[in-house]
Amino acid sequence: MGEQPKQVEPQQLVFKDDGVIPNNGLPLLLYRQVLAANKDPASVIEQRFSENDWTGSWRAGVYPFLHYHSTTHEVLGVFSGSATLRLGGARGTTVEMRPGDVVVIPAGVGHQNLRSTADFSVVGAYPGGRRWDLLRGLPGERPQADRNIAAVPLPDNDPICGPSSPLKRIWKSP
Numbered sequence: 353m354g355e356q357p358k359q360v361e362p363q364q365l366v367f368k369d370d371g372v373i374p375n376n377g378l379p380l381l382l383y384r385q386v387l388a389a390n391k392d393p394a395s396v397i398e399q400r401f402s403e404n405d406w407t408g409s410w411r412a413g414v415y416p417f418l419h420y421h422s423t424t425h426e427v428l429g430v431f432s433g434s435a436t437l438r439l440g441g442a443r444g445t446t447v448e449m450r451p452g453d454v455v456v457i458p459a460g461v462g463h464q465n466l467r468s469t470a471d472f473s474v475v476g477a478y479p480g481g482r483r484w485d486l487l488r489g490l491p492g493e494r495p496q497a498d499r500n501i502a503a504v505p506l507p508d509n510d511p512i513c514g515p516s517s518p519l520k521r522i523w524k525s526p
Contacts, residue, residue: 360386362518367440372489373462378523381456386512397429397475406511407481413472414465422500424482427511429454433472438464460501479507
């Protein structure tokens with residue numbers, strides 16, 4: 353098992369339903385510089401996510417169009433380049449993402465890549481390897497998307513810090 357990073361408190365961002373993107377009452381968690389650079393940062397990120405049961409990982413960029421997932425939460429760990437992501441939909445927040453940054457996106461929260469360097473890449477994964485869907489806020493997606501989001505279980509572990517983590521405390525069951 354890899355060395356766990358020191359406990360880091362993430363930035364929390366909460367987005368309300370904007371009528372197009374459902375978003376979620378759970379806060380999006382933004383961890384800054386939680387994974388140190390090394391020769392193979394993508395593999396380090398994949399290993400950390402996998403150790404904490406965030407699996408089904410992939411390596412790519414982030415779609416340039418606004419989208420969300422109604423069937424799972426998602427984690428993105430930046431391993432190269434940088435990007436400006438819009439989170440929460442058209443009236444959301446923009447954040448700069450750099451290597452070592454990790455964002456945990458609750459089901460239903462809109463996200464998109466507004467601009468990035470040519471080498472921008474992330475590792476993405478899902479708690480328990482859950483299957484993801486791709487929704488864009490189009491007419492007819494809801495109310496099924498809302499039902500899906502409400503049924504997504506809370507993860508057992510934070511993708512970075514494991515079972516005793518900020519995610520478990522922040523996303524506790526109501």
